[in-house]
Amino acid sequence: MVKRFKVWTYNEGEQPLVHDGPLNHVYAIEGQFIDEIERDKSPFRASHPEKAHVFFMPFSIFNIVKYVYMPITTQTDYYRDRLQRIVTDYIKIVADKHPYWNRSSGADHFMLSCHDWAPDVSDDNPHLFKNFMKVLCNANTSEGFRPTRDVSIPEIYLEFGTLGPPHQGQPANNRPILAFFGGREHGQIRKFLLKQWKDKDSDVQEYLPKGPSYTKIMGQTNYYLPFSDVLNWSRFSIQISVERIPEIKTILQGIPYDKPAKPFDVIHMVLHSVWLRRLNFALPT
Structure with missing residues:
Protein backbone atom coordinates (compact mmCIF):
# COMPACT_ATOMS: atom_id res chain seq x y z
CA MET A 1 0.00 0.00 0.00
CA PHE A 160 1.76 17.81 22.36
CA GLY A 161 1.95 18.45 18.64
CA THR A 162 3.40 15.16 17.47
CA LEU A 163 2.03 11.65 17.23
CA GLY A 164 3.64 9.05 19.44
CA PRO A 165 3.10 6.71 22.37
CA PRO A 166 1.09 8.08 25.31
CA HIS A 167 3.30 9.68 27.93
CA GLN A 168 1.07 8.78 30.85
CA GLY A 169 -0.12 5.33 29.80
CA GLN A 170 0.27 2.23 31.94
CA PRO A 171 0.81 -1.43 30.99
CA ALA A 172 -2.39 -3.43 30.59
CA ASN A 173 -1.73 -5.31 33.84
CA ASN A 174 -1.38 -2.05 35.78
CA ARG A 175 -4.55 -0.20 34.79
CA PRO A 176 -6.78 0.28 37.84
CA ILE A 177 -9.77 1.74 35.96
CA LEU A 178 -11.93 -0.84 34.20
CA ALA A 179 -13.96 1.62 32.12
CA PHE A 180 -13.92 5.39 31.59
CA PHE A 181 -16.33 7.68 29.78
CA GLY A 182 -15.76 11.41 29.28
CA GLY A 183 -18.30 13.59 27.51
CA ARG A 184 -21.43 15.64 27.82
CA GLU A 185 -24.86 14.11 28.26
CA HIS A 186 -26.22 13.93 24.73
CA GLY A 187 -27.34 10.93 22.73
CA GLN A 188 -29.24 7.97 24.12
CA ILE A 189 -26.20 5.75 24.79
CA ARG A 190 -24.42 8.43 26.83
CA LYS A 191 -27.55 9.04 28.90
CA PHE A 192 -27.87 5.32 29.54
CA LEU A 193 -24.21 5.08 30.58
CA LEU A 194 -24.59 7.93 33.06
CA LYS A 195 -27.82 6.54 34.46
CA GLN A 196 -26.21 3.18 35.09
CA TRP A 197 -22.81 4.22 36.40
CA LYS A 198 -22.55 7.88 37.44
CA ASP A 199 -21.12 8.12 40.98
CA LYS A 200 -21.88 4.44 41.64
CA ASP A 201 -18.52 2.68 41.34
CA SER A 202 -14.91 3.90 41.32
CA ASP A 203 -13.92 1.11 38.90
CA VAL A 204 -16.24 2.51 36.23
CA GLN A 205 -15.69 6.25 35.97
CA GLU A 206 -17.88 8.61 34.01
CA TYR A 207 -17.82 12.21 32.89
CA LEU A 208 -14.56 14.09 33.58
CA PRO A 209 -14.30 15.60 37.06
CA LYS A 210 -12.40 18.85 37.45
CA GLY A 211 -8.71 18.42 38.06
CA PRO A 212 -7.69 14.96 36.75
CA SER A 213 -5.88 14.69 33.43
CA TYR A 214 -7.94 13.20 30.57
CA THR A 215 -4.77 11.66 29.10
CA LYS A 216 -3.74 10.15 32.43
CA ILE A 217 -7.16 8.58 33.01
CA MET A 218 -7.31 7.15 29.49
CA GLY A 219 -3.80 5.77 29.98
CA GLN A 220 -5.13 3.75 32.92
CA THR A 221 -8.26 2.50 31.18
CA ASN A 222 -9.11 -0.32 28.80
CA TYR A 223 -10.55 1.17 25.60
CA TYR A 224 -11.78 0.14 22.14
CA LEU A 225 -10.12 1.02 18.84
CA PRO A 226 -11.63 0.83 15.31
CA PHE A 227 -10.22 -0.55 12.00
CA SER A 228 -12.50 -3.56 12.25
CA ASP A 229 -12.25 -4.03 8.48
CA VAL A 230 -8.58 -4.92 8.92
CA LEU A 231 -8.30 -6.27 12.46
CA ASN A 232 -10.37 -9.09 13.88
CA TRP A 233 -11.23 -7.40 17.18
CA SER A 234 -13.15 -10.46 18.41
CA ARG A 235 -9.79 -12.24 18.74
CA PHE A 236 -8.32 -9.74 21.21
CA SER A 237 -11.05 -7.37 22.47
CA ILE A 238 -14.38 -7.32 24.23
CA GLN A 239 -17.36 -5.67 22.51
CA ILE A 240 -20.24 -4.73 24.79
CA SER A 241 -23.69 -4.09 23.36
CA VAL A 242 -25.90 -1.29 24.65
CA GLU A 243 -28.15 -3.82 26.36
CA ARG A 244 -25.22 -5.06 28.45
CA ILE A 245 -24.04 -1.65 29.71
CA PRO A 246 -25.18 -2.56 33.27
CA GLU A 247 -22.77 -5.52 33.07
CA ILE A 248 -19.69 -3.49 32.08
CA LYS A 249 -17.82 -4.03 35.34
CA THR A 250 -18.57 -7.75 35.53
CA ILE A 251 -17.54 -8.29 31.89
CA LEU A 252 -14.27 -6.37 32.18
CA GLN A 253 -13.33 -7.97 35.48
CA GLY A 254 -13.61 -11.34 33.80
CA ILE A 255 -10.82 -10.58 31.28
CA PRO A 256 -7.39 -12.09 32.08
CA TYR A 257 -4.52 -10.01 31.73
CA ASP A 258 2.30 -0.26 20.46
CA LYS A 259 6.65 11.72 13.14
CA PRO A 260 6.43 10.74 10.11
Missing part, protein backbone atom coordinates in the same frame (compact mmCIF):
# COMPACT_ATOMS: atom_id res chain seq x y z
CA VAL A 2 2.76 2.47 0.89
CA LYS A 3 4.34 2.09 -2.57
CA ARG A 4 1.15 2.07 -4.64
CA PHE A 5 -1.64 4.02 -2.93
CA LYS A 6 -1.67 7.73 -3.79
CA VAL A 7 -3.78 10.58 -2.47
CA TRP A 8 -4.35 13.98 -4.07
CA THR A 9 -5.12 16.88 -1.75
CA TYR A 10 -6.96 19.75 -3.39
CA ASN A 11 -5.01 23.02 -3.18
CA GLU A 12 -8.12 25.20 -3.16
CA GLY A 13 -9.08 27.03 0.03
CA GLU A 14 -7.22 29.00 2.66
CA GLN A 15 -6.39 28.52 6.29
CA PRO A 16 -7.78 28.24 8.88
CA LEU A 17 -10.90 26.52 7.47
CA VAL A 18 -8.90 24.48 4.95
CA HIS A 19 -5.40 22.96 5.08
CA ASP A 20 -5.29 23.39 8.84
CA GLY A 21 -6.69 21.63 11.88
CA PRO A 22 -6.10 20.94 15.56
CA LEU A 23 -2.84 19.19 16.39
CA ASN A 24 -3.57 18.76 20.08
CA HIS A 25 -6.24 17.59 22.49
CA VAL A 26 -9.27 15.46 21.70
CA TYR A 27 -9.62 16.32 17.96
CA ALA A 28 -5.88 16.06 17.21
CA ILE A 29 -6.20 13.31 14.58
CA GLU A 30 -7.91 15.82 12.25
CA GLY A 31 -4.98 18.23 12.11
CA GLN A 32 -2.37 15.50 12.32
CA PHE A 33 -3.81 13.75 9.28
CA ILE A 34 -3.95 16.97 7.23
CA ASP A 35 -0.36 17.76 8.22
CA GLU A 36 0.86 14.25 7.40
CA ILE A 37 -0.89 13.84 4.05
CA GLU A 38 0.05 17.32 2.79
CA ARG A 39 3.75 17.26 3.66
CA ASP A 40 6.06 17.26 0.63
CA LYS A 41 7.75 13.94 1.40
CA SER A 42 4.64 11.96 2.25
CA PRO A 43 4.83 8.59 0.44
CA PHE A 44 1.08 8.80 -0.15
CA ARG A 45 1.06 12.21 -1.80
CA ALA A 46 0.32 12.00 -5.53
CA SER A 47 2.56 14.07 -7.80
CA HIS A 48 -0.42 14.78 -10.10
CA PRO A 49 -4.18 14.27 -9.66
CA GLU A 50 -4.26 11.84 -12.59
CA LYS A 51 -2.01 9.52 -10.59
CA ALA A 52 -4.23 9.59 -7.49
CA HIS A 53 -6.47 6.76 -6.35
CA VAL A 54 -8.47 9.00 -3.99
CA PHE A 55 -8.96 12.72 -3.42
CA PHE A 56 -8.81 14.29 0.04
CA MET A 57 -10.99 17.27 0.94
CA PRO A 58 -8.74 19.07 3.47
CA PHE A 59 -11.36 21.16 5.28
CA SER A 60 -11.47 21.10 9.07
CA ILE A 61 -14.83 20.68 10.79
CA PHE A 62 -13.22 21.68 14.09
CA ASN A 63 -11.87 24.93 12.64
CA ILE A 64 -15.17 25.73 10.92
CA VAL A 65 -16.90 25.44 14.29
CA LYS A 66 -14.14 27.41 16.01
CA TYR A 67 -13.88 30.30 13.56
CA VAL A 68 -17.39 30.47 12.12
CA TYR A 69 -19.62 29.49 15.04
CA MET A 70 -17.74 30.26 18.24
CA PRO A 71 -17.49 34.06 17.71
CA ILE A 72 -21.29 34.12 17.86
CA THR A 73 -22.42 34.33 21.48
CA THR A 74 -26.07 33.31 21.06
CA GLN A 75 -26.74 29.64 21.79
CA THR A 76 -29.49 29.57 19.15
CA ASP A 77 -26.96 29.90 16.36
CA TYR A 78 -25.65 26.33 16.41
CA TYR A 79 -27.72 25.17 13.46
CA ARG A 80 -25.71 23.14 10.99
CA ASP A 81 -26.78 25.07 7.88
CA ARG A 82 -23.66 27.24 7.74
CA LEU A 83 -21.38 24.22 8.16
CA GLN A 84 -23.24 22.44 5.37
CA ARG A 85 -23.00 25.46 3.06
CA ILE A 86 -19.25 25.80 3.61
CA VAL A 87 -18.62 22.14 2.80
CA THR A 88 -21.00 22.16 -0.17
CA ASP A 89 -19.43 25.35 -1.53
CA TYR A 90 -15.96 23.80 -1.27
CA ILE A 91 -17.14 20.75 -3.19
CA LYS A 92 -18.68 23.02 -5.84
CA ILE A 93 -15.40 24.93 -6.22
CA VAL A 94 -13.30 21.81 -6.83
CA ALA A 95 -16.02 20.22 -9.00
CA ASP A 96 -16.22 23.31 -11.23
CA LYS A 97 -12.43 23.58 -11.52
CA HIS A 98 -11.48 19.90 -11.80
CA PRO A 99 -13.12 16.87 -13.48
CA TYR A 100 -12.55 14.34 -10.70
CA TRP A 101 -15.59 14.85 -8.49
CA ASN A 102 -18.02 14.80 -11.42
CA ARG A 103 -16.53 11.76 -13.12
CA SER A 104 -17.09 9.62 -10.02
CA SER A 105 -19.94 11.54 -8.34
CA GLY A 106 -17.60 11.90 -5.37
CA ALA A 107 -17.02 8.16 -4.96
CA ASP A 108 -13.22 8.49 -4.80
CA HIS A 109 -13.29 11.53 -2.50
CA PHE A 110 -13.12 11.60 1.28
CA MET A 111 -13.04 13.86 4.34
CA LEU A 112 -11.70 13.19 7.84
CA SER A 113 -12.90 14.58 11.14
CA CYS A 114 -13.31 13.68 14.80
CA HIS A 115 -15.78 16.46 15.58
CA ASP A 116 -19.29 15.50 16.71
CA TRP A 117 -20.78 17.68 13.94
CA ALA A 118 -18.93 15.93 11.12
CA PRO A 119 -21.74 13.44 10.30
CA ASP A 120 -24.10 16.38 9.76
CA VAL A 121 -22.32 17.79 6.69
CA SER A 122 -24.37 15.61 4.33
CA ASP A 123 -27.81 16.03 5.90
CA ASP A 124 -28.81 19.01 3.77
CA ASN A 125 -28.01 17.34 0.44
CA PRO A 126 -27.97 13.51 0.70
CA HIS A 127 -27.81 13.08 -3.07
CA LEU A 128 -24.59 15.12 -3.38
CA PHE A 129 -22.93 13.05 -0.64
CA LYS A 130 -24.37 9.68 -1.70
CA ASN A 131 -21.01 8.22 -2.71
CA PHE A 132 -18.74 10.50 -0.66
CA MET A 133 -16.58 8.76 1.94
CA LYS A 134 -16.59 10.11 5.50
CA VAL A 135 -13.74 9.14 7.79
CA LEU A 136 -15.07 9.77 11.29
CA CYS A 137 -14.55 9.21 14.99
CA ASN A 138 -18.31 9.56 15.43
CA ALA A 139 -19.12 6.27 13.70
CA ASN A 140 -22.75 6.07 14.78
CA THR A 141 -25.06 4.38 12.27
CA SER A 142 -28.03 6.22 13.79
CA GLU A 143 -26.36 9.47 12.63
CA GLY A 144 -25.80 8.30 9.07
CA PHE A 145 -22.53 6.38 9.33
CA ARG A 146 -22.37 3.70 6.60
CA PRO A 147 -19.97 0.88 7.55
CA THR A 148 -19.56 -0.32 3.96
CA ARG A 149 -18.72 3.16 2.68
CA ASP A 150 -17.42 5.24 5.60
CA VAL A 151 -14.38 4.66 7.83
CA SER A 152 -14.26 4.55 11.63
CA ILE A 153 -11.12 6.03 13.22
CA PRO A 154 -9.91 6.30 16.83
CA GLU A 155 -10.12 9.47 18.85
CA ILE A 156 -6.59 10.26 20.03
CA TYR A 157 -5.92 12.82 22.73
CA LEU A 158 -2.52 14.51 22.27
CA GLU A 159 -1.06 16.95 24.74
CA ALA A 261 3.92 8.02 9.84
CA LYS A 262 5.18 4.43 9.78
CA PRO A 263 3.55 1.15 8.66
CA PHE A 264 0.81 -0.08 10.98
CA ASP A 265 0.46 3.21 12.87
CA VAL A 266 -2.79 5.17 12.99
CA ILE A 267 -2.22 7.23 9.81
CA HIS A 268 -1.43 4.14 7.76
CA MET A 269 -4.41 2.30 9.20
CA VAL A 270 -6.74 5.18 8.27
CA LEU A 271 -5.40 5.21 4.72
CA HIS A 272 -5.63 1.43 4.48
CA SER A 273 -9.31 1.60 5.40
CA VAL A 274 -9.86 4.32 2.79
CA TRP A 275 -7.99 2.20 0.23
CA LEU A 276 -10.17 -0.85 0.89
CA ARG A 277 -13.37 1.14 0.38
CA ARG A 278 -11.99 2.68 -2.79
CA LEU A 279 -11.17 -0.80 -4.12
CA ASN A 280 -14.65 -2.04 -3.27
CA PHE A 281 -16.38 0.79 -5.14
CA ALA A 282 -16.21 0.65 -8.93
CA LEU A 283 -15.96 3.99 -10.67
CA PRO A 284 -18.15 4.71 -13.71
CA THR A 285 -16.50 3.87 -17.02
